[in-house]
Amino acid sequence: RDRRGRSRTVPKRLDPRAELGRPVLQDTHKHNQPARSLKVPFRICSSMPKITVGPPEIISVRHHTYPATKHASYPIEVPPDCGPQGLAGRPNITVVTRRYREFEWLNKKLHEEVPGTMIPVLPSKQALNNLNEQLLAARQTQLERALNEMVAHAELVDSPVLLAFLTVPDFNDVKAHLGIEGDDNERTVSGDGDGDGDGDGAGAGGGADR
Numbered sequence: 001r002d003r004r005g006r007s008r009t010v011p012k013r014l015d016p017r018a019e020l021g022r023p024v025l026q027d028t029h030k031h032n033q034p035a036r037s038l039k040v041p042f043r044i045c046s047s048m049p050k051i052t053v054g055p056p057e058i059i060s061v062r063h064h065t066y067p068a069t070k071h072a073s074y075p076i077e078v079p080p081d082c083g084p085q086g087l088a089g090r091p092n093i094t095v096v097t098r099r100y101r102e103f104e105w106l107n108k109k110l111h112e113e114v115p116g117t118m119i120p121v122l123p124s125k126q127a128l129n130n131l132n133e134q135l136l137a138a139r140q141t142q143l144e145r146a147l148n149e150m151v152a153h154a155e156l157v158d159s160p161v162l163l164a165f166l167t168v169p170d171f172n173d174v175k176a177h178l179g180i181e182g183d184d185n186e187r188t189v190s191g192d193g194d195g196d197g198d199g200d201g202a203g204a205g206g207g208a209d210r
Contacts, residue, residue, distance in 0.1 A: 053144035083151035
């Protein structure tokens with residue numbers, strides 16, 4: 001209706017390509033059109049064996065010059081037929097342990113290895129109170145899902161970085177295995193105080209050991 005309360009008829013749009021005298025009506029209601037689905041490059045197959053991330057173990061590290069620090073270490077069970085070809089033929093399940101900061105290292109390297117690819121999202125950091133049971137349980141579930149999405153990802157499943165992360169027992173040896181120089185995320189015996197969200201306690205720089 002217009003301002004005076006009189007009803008107004010909205011003319012229907014005509015197809016400009018219609019023949020003269022034979023108008024073709026167009027449907028202007030966009031909500032009647034089916035929504036586009038977002039294509040995701042990975043889909044976990046229900047029949048494929050899954051990677052399992054177990055409850056984390058809290059590791060306490062003592063230092064000579066400053067207080068002991070703690071961090072969470074997650075055990076990862078990798079079945080030989082979970083996806084990557086590099087695991088094929090292994091007789092048993094491979095078990096490795098990884099810290100949250102090492103998952104972040106993996107995520108960073110996969111972005112560098114396959115730029116522009118949609119990488120499964122890791123759980124977010126938490127600077128304080130990051131060793132409480134509720135947070136660790138939620139993070140365990142999220143890390144497990146992220147790894148299974150990675151091995152179900154067509155562009156990541158045979159990544160040398162991902163394979164080394166899942167099979168090399170000591171994380172320090174992962175970079176040596178790949179020929180990568182040591183970086184800021186290297187696991188060390190002493191506290192490094194970098195505060196990246198998976199530990200608790202005072203380090204040399206006043207932050208948390210990860």
